[in-house]
Amino acid sequence: MCTNARANNGYRSVLRVYECLNCSGCPQRDRCVKSEKPFTNRRININRKLNALKEQARQNLCSEEGLKMRSLRPVEVESVFGDIKGNFGMRRFLLKGLEKVKIEWGLHCIAHNMRKIAVMMG
Incomplete structure (x- = not known):
C-alpha cells in the first residue's frame, strides 16, 4: 500500500x-x-526518498572531506560549551533579557579565553 x-x-x-x-x-x-x-x-x-537522502548523508560523512570536517568539529565549539558548563558550573543564566544574557555569555567566553591564555603562557 x-x-x-x-x-x-x-x-x-x-x-x-x-x-x-x-x-x-x-x-x-x-x-x-x-x-x-x-x-x-x-x-x-x-x-x-528518505532512505536515499540518508545514504547520501552517510556517504558525505564517510568521504575524505567529511572525515576531515568531522575531526575539526569537537575542536571548534563543543569542547568550549562543555568546559564552560562543567568547569565553570554554568547551567543557567543569572540575568533576564536578551541583551543581559548576551553580556553574561560574553563574560563567560572572556573568562574561558583568559584561562586558555594563562595555560599557554604558564
Missing part, C-alpha cells in the same frame, strides 16, 4: 506500508512485533 504523507512543514513524501496479514500464530512474533496487543500485525514503513 502506498500513501502520501504530509509533514507539518508541508513536505510531501510517498510512504510504502507493508503489513503481515496475520501474525497471531507466528513463532517469531515476540521478536518481530513490539505491541503487547494480541491481534497486532507487523508493519514496516519505507520511504525510498
